[in-house]
Every structure is written in structure tokens, then in C-alpha cells.
Amino acid sequence: MSESQITLAGFGPEPRPLPKGHKAFERLVRKIEEVRGALDIWAALLKPYQAKYTRDLVPLHAAARALRIRFLARLDRAMHEKGLNRTERRDAAMAIVGMTAALLAEGDDEELRALYQRYAEEDYEESVSRARTAFEEAYGADPDGDPLEDIFGAAGSDPGGVGAEHGRPGKAQRKAQTEQTRIRHSIRTLYRKLASALHPDREADPDQRDRKTALMQKANQAYANDELLPLLELRRELDPVQGAWVDEDEEDVKLYTRALKRELGALEEEVLRVEADFRTRFGIDPLAPLTPQNALRLLAVEIKEARALAADLEVELAYLEDTSQLKRWLRAMRDGPP
Numbered sequence: 001m002s003e004s005q006i007t008l009a010g011f012g013p014e015p016r017p018l019p020k021g022h023k024a025f026e027r028l029v030r031k032i033e034e035v036r037g038a039l040d041i042w043a044a045l046l047k048p049y050q051a052k053y054t055r056d057l058v059p060l061h062a063a064a065r066a067l068r069i070r071f072l073a074r075l076d077r078a079m080h081e082k083g084l085n086r087t088e089r090r091d092a093a094m095a096i097v098g099m100t101a102a103l104l105a106e107g108d109d110e111e112l113r114a115l116y117q118r119y120a121e122e123d124y125e126e127s128v129s130r131a132r133t134a135f136e137e138a139y140g141a142d143p144d145g146d147p148l149e150d151i152f153g154a155a156g157s158d159p160g161g162v163g164a165e166h167g168r169p170g171k172a173q174r175k176a177q178t179e180q181t182r183i184r185h186s187i188r189t190l191y192r193k194l195a196s197a198l199h200p201d202r203e204a205d206p207d208q209r210d211r212k213t214a215l216m217q218k219a220n221q222a223y224a225n226d227e228l229l230p231l232l233e234l235r236r237e238l239d240p241v242q243g244a245w246v247d248e249d250e251e252d253v254k255l256y257t258r259a260l261k262r263e264l265g266a267l268e269e270e271v272l273r274v275e276a277d278f279r280t281r282f283g284i285d286p287l288a289p290l291t292p293q294n295a296l297r298l299l300a301v302e303i304k305e306a307r308a309l310a311a312d313l314e315v316e317l318a319y320l321e322d323t324s325q326l327k328r329w330l331r332a333m334r335d336g337p338p
Contacts, residue, residue: 025253028260032229035267041292042274049295053282057299060306065103067313069112072099074320076115083323084330091330093119101127183228183259186252190231191223197238228259 075092078084084092100116103109104124116124198216203209215234222230275290284290288298320326 025257025260028257028264029229029232032260032264032267035264035271038271038292039267039274042271042278045292045295046278049282049299052296052299052303056303057306060303060310064306064310064313065106067310067317068099068103070317071313071320072096072103072112072115074317074326075099078323078326081323084327087334088327088330091334095330095333100124179255179258182255184226186255186259187223187226187228187231190228190235191219194219194231194234194238227263228256229263232256 075096079089079092079096097116097120100112100119101124104112104116113124116127120127195216198212198219200209200213200216203212215238219231219234222228222234278284278295279286279288279290282299284298290298316329320329
């Protein structure tokens, strides 16, 4: 036995071929490792993405916002000039309301609020409140939350199964509780074996004592979180010859498999949460095909498009200084695409 191995009493004397259930367990472990890897990739992506986003895209967004405000000022000025008929003034007023609302949704501004109120004939907050009320009445959910969760979350079936409505756990719930109790018992048993083998006070060698202290901290954290796989991985690390679960019978491995499926589900939910947080933080379209591998490439495309938009706005602003061109623009806005 190498110096890095620690004998664990009661973990089985000899490795043997893995039965079918054990092989399924191995596949599940590999899947968990993949999902953990995905979380690590998201974490590694954050710093370079944040740097490029702040350096290149934020200034372009600020420039585009300033140009859009100048665009609004041009429309507002045209409302006080001769040359526009009644229909064109109505169209210009509608454009001002829509563009101002979009800018206010991105960030508050006192002058924009005043401009909105002048043409919409109501306060911006009143307009937002009215829209929110209409949404809540139509969908029964708060638009600032997650409408799908609010709408469908309460519509699930009885979580306790038959009998729960009478204050008693149903058959499905009792089965789940029994299984969870067995899982926790397995976790506790495995943890105690590891704690016995890893106790630093029983180690005379200073290097081994430091190593055992670090491993014991991992075991304590896994046990506190009711996580089975980290304990099994510690067991494999301590005694790789015997393996992590080779000494377990088929029924125990089936129990472990169900436990790890729950851990996998929690990890997959964490990946979805990390992705959603990333999209929210950087204003990424929820429907964009975002992955850690293509995120920087999508950001480069967004920077290119933002730069082109700013250039187009500059040209359009100069173009609309001519009242006749402004009238053509308003007509095109009214008629829509051909």
C-alpha cells in the first residue's frame, strides 16, 4: 500500500467486478462530474467576460443612449416648428412616448420623465403601474417575478399523495421519507468510518496529520450538506484499491443511485441558475443560445452590432435635421415595412 493510502476498516477486502447496478452508478457519477465541470467553466468565464463587457460594450451602450436622447430632442423640437401636419405631429408624439418609455425602462432620468408626461399625458410610474395591474389581472402573477412559476407553481398535484388532504402523509410521501431516512443513515455510517480513519489526533506523522485534517474538513462539509458523493469520493481517494463502493451490495447501490440522482438534479438546477444570473447580469436575451463556450463570441458580435448602431444613429440624426427628411421618416414609421 502506498503512503498516500489510508486503510479503512470494514470497507471490504478485495475488489470485484461491478454488477449492472454498480455500472449504472458509475455512469451517474460521471454525469455529476460533467455538471460540476460545467459550473467550474461558468465560474472561470465570469472574469474575462466582465472585463470585455465593461471595457468595450458599456461605453457603446452609453453612446447609443446619448444618441437616442438626441433623437428624442430632435422630434420634440420638430413639434414646435412649422412644417408638420396634424397626422405627422401625432406620429411624432407616439414615437416620443415609445422611445422615452424604452429609455426610462433602462434607467431613470428626470428630463425623460418630464418629456414622457408631456406627450403621454400621464406620469411614467402611473403608466407602469397600470400595465402591471393589467398583467396581474390577466395572468394572476407579478410581472417582476417569474410569471411561469407564479402561474403554474400552485397548480401542482397533492405533494403528499393520497391521504395528505386529511393531515396524514400519503403512501408516496411515506415511501420517500423512508428512503430519505435510509440515505441519511448510509451517509452517517460512511461519514463515521471516514471520521475514524481521518481523525488527525490519531496521526503521528505531521504531513499525514495535515492531509487528514484537510480531508476531514471535506468530510464534515459533505456530511453537513447531506451529500453522499463527496464522501464516496473521499473513500476512493483514501483506499483506491478497494474503490468507492465495490463492497456495497446491489440494494445499497440502488439506494445510493437514487441519492445521487437527487444530487445531480440539484447540480443541474444550479447550472440553470448560474446561467440565468449571467444573462440577467449582462442583459443577454433569454432566447439567445448561450453557453460558456460561445459567450465571448456572442459578446464580440454584440459589440460589433452596438458599434454599427451608434454609427447608424449618427447618420440618421444628421439626416433628420432636414424637415422634409423627417416627414419621410415619420411616414415610413406609420406605414411600417413594405
